[in-house]
Amino acid sequence: MTPLDSAWLAENPLPQPEGDTDKNRRGRVLVAGGSETVPGALRLTGEAALRAGAGKVQLATVERVTLALGMTMPEAAVFPLAANASGELGDAAGPVLAGYLERCDSLVLGPGMGPDAAAEAILACAIAEPRAGLSLVVDAAALGAAGNMTERLRAHEGRVVLTPHPGEMVQLMGCDESRIKHDPAALVREAADRFGATVLLKGAQTLVACPEQPVLRYPGGGPGLATGGSGDILAGIIGALLSRGASPQTAAAWGVWLHGEAGRRLAETVGPLGFLGRDLLPLIPRLLATSR
Known part of the structure; x- marks a missing residue:
């Protein structure tokens, strides 16, 4: 594995x-997701x-929370999507999102x-x-549907980043949990090859794999990052870097580093938890300015 470091x-x-x-x-980023239960994600x-x-962010979420979301984030445009009886995004949301x-x-x-x-x-x-000009970050519940769409994801010719934590990786790959413990690098490399995508496996250390490239290893920003909303922020950073023209591997790696280093600095100034x-x-x- 190759260290994901300043070099x-x-x-x-x-x-x-x-x-x-x-x-x-x-760069124009569209973020789609949320629910009536988790409207702030x-x-x-x-x-x-x-x-x-x-430069530009657009948010698409269940219709009943769009007004509140738009008021809390006036910098973004907010689009309504249909919800199901559970207050989650429903089947009818897909064509509108497209x-x-x-x-x-x-x-x-x-x-x-x-x-x-x-999600499926x-x-x-x-x-x-x-579309050649469109990159994708597939995160959270959407990952549960990705395992059944291998060829459709491969059709995007590498412009896809998948962001599973260990439980989502097991679901994505349909594998035994022991593979995460015994050889996570081999598993994340296999996932990258299967989907023709950049895959990052989140955890105490985060691994980033891209087809035909060495696996990158970031040692982690500390246990304080294991908190609600942390993964949502990582996905947004990666989406922004993709929209700015970074390659999927570069966007994922920089996203992991920025997210982790922010956690490490907060652990020093606020506390580890x-x-x-x-x-x-x-x-x-x-962090972006000082690392240029």
């Missing part, structure tokens, strides 16, 4: 905007995308979606028509 980052810099750029050329993902340099994809450079699908969401129907609509997911957000711009 790797220096060899794989992020694309930087020109001086005369505008918000559309800086998209706020974390959307703000993370802006903090990581995206209609929004021309307006973005990257889609982050899954934050805040629960087990009762129509929505993911199928989102990935039905590959007890900081909130949203406390990570203000640290992202400074």
Whole structure:
């Protein structure tokens, strides 16, 4: 495995905007997910995308929470999607979401979606028509549907990032939990090859695999990152970096590093436990600036 450290980052810099750029050329991120139970998840993902340099963020979620979400995040456009009886995104949300994809450079699908969401129907609509200018981050409940869509994900020619934690990886790969413990690097590499995607396996150490590339290992930002909303923020950072033109591997690796280093700094200044997911957000711009 290859360390994901300052040397790797220096060899794989992020694309930087020109001086005369505008918000559309800086990258347009669409985040889809949420539920009536977890209405604030998209706020974390959307703000993370802006903090990581995206120029424009759009949020698509269940209709009943759109007004509140828009009021808490005035920088973003908010689009309503149909909900089911459980207050999760329903089958009818998929075709509507697909209609929004021309307006973005990257889609982050899954934050805040629960087990009762129509994840398979929505993911199928989102990935039905590959477009060279569109990258995808598949996160949270959407990962549960991804295991059945190998060829449709491969059709996106590598422009997909999958972000499972260990439980989601077992579901994604249909494998025994022991594989996570005994050889996680081999498993994450197998997943990257199967889906033709960049796959990061989140945990105490995070592994990033990309087809035909060495597995990257980040040692972790500490146990404080194991808190609600933390993964939503990581997905938003990656979505932003993709929208800015970074390759999937570069976006995933930088996202892992930025997220982890923010956690490490909070552990030093606040304490190893007890900081909130949203406390990570203000640290992202400074980390980006100091690591250039």
